[in-house]
Amino acid sequence: MPGKIIEPVLIDSFESLVFNFDEYVDRFKRDAVVVFRGSPISRSEQLQVTRMFGDVIGWYPNSSSWIEKVWWYEENHSQTMDKYNKHHIPKDEIFLPWHIEHIGHKNPAVGATWNMEKFTCDHGVGNTLFVNICDVYDLFSEEEKEFLKRCTVAAFYGWATDEYGKQQEPTLHEAVELHNPSGRFALRLNALFKYDRETFYLYHFDGREPSEAENSLFDDISLRFTKHIHHNEEILQTHMWQENDLVVVDLFLMAHAVMGGFRPSERFFHGMWAHRHPGSKYGLTDA
């Protein structure tokens, strides 16, 4: 079941997107994702949109950083299909597993724009699924929320241990962080929803070594967090792609996954990452 289908914003030109921008910003702050549909957006216009959102949301790139390197990528998912032998995942199964972008990295992406330049497969395949981690946070009891607010997480980026420069030390972050654009609390636990100390663990509770009981409550909550993301249709949102859709997504909040049913030759988007600080996810400015 797809949960709630994300309703696109219909635009007839790039200029109309710019003209009504304030309205779309409000929507983005509320929903953490906006889909623009109806007019192809060039890559330079995409960069302009990414910067305009950066100005109001507080990410890079933005208008203060004209000379900054832009962290872009092209994605048809062929690498994942080749590497993990996932060429034949059907449309009703998850192809790219649930994840929160770049947890464990020094400078994780907090947003992205995805410009679907080619989409020739059937409507309803290759859907992108989203769960807002503020919605997950809200499902816990007041007592559990108070507990979580005192937790510091140690995280490794761990898509695979062969990722750039194998990580020796975890990155530390608070389990619960206030998300300024929405004023909501985000629960940032496990990036990949695996249960091993290789990926993430409770580093500190109240700034000290956690007790056994605290570790075990943290593990229990982490498991429930993951179950909500994987199975709770009440908070699930689905984007059904069409060619030329431009998605602007808050990646600090949106856990996401991609459904199968397509070939790399049928589905291709141009992405731009947005970071809280200038530089790449590694905290580097030139890699």
Ligand SMILES: [Fe+2]
């Ligand atoms: Fe992703």
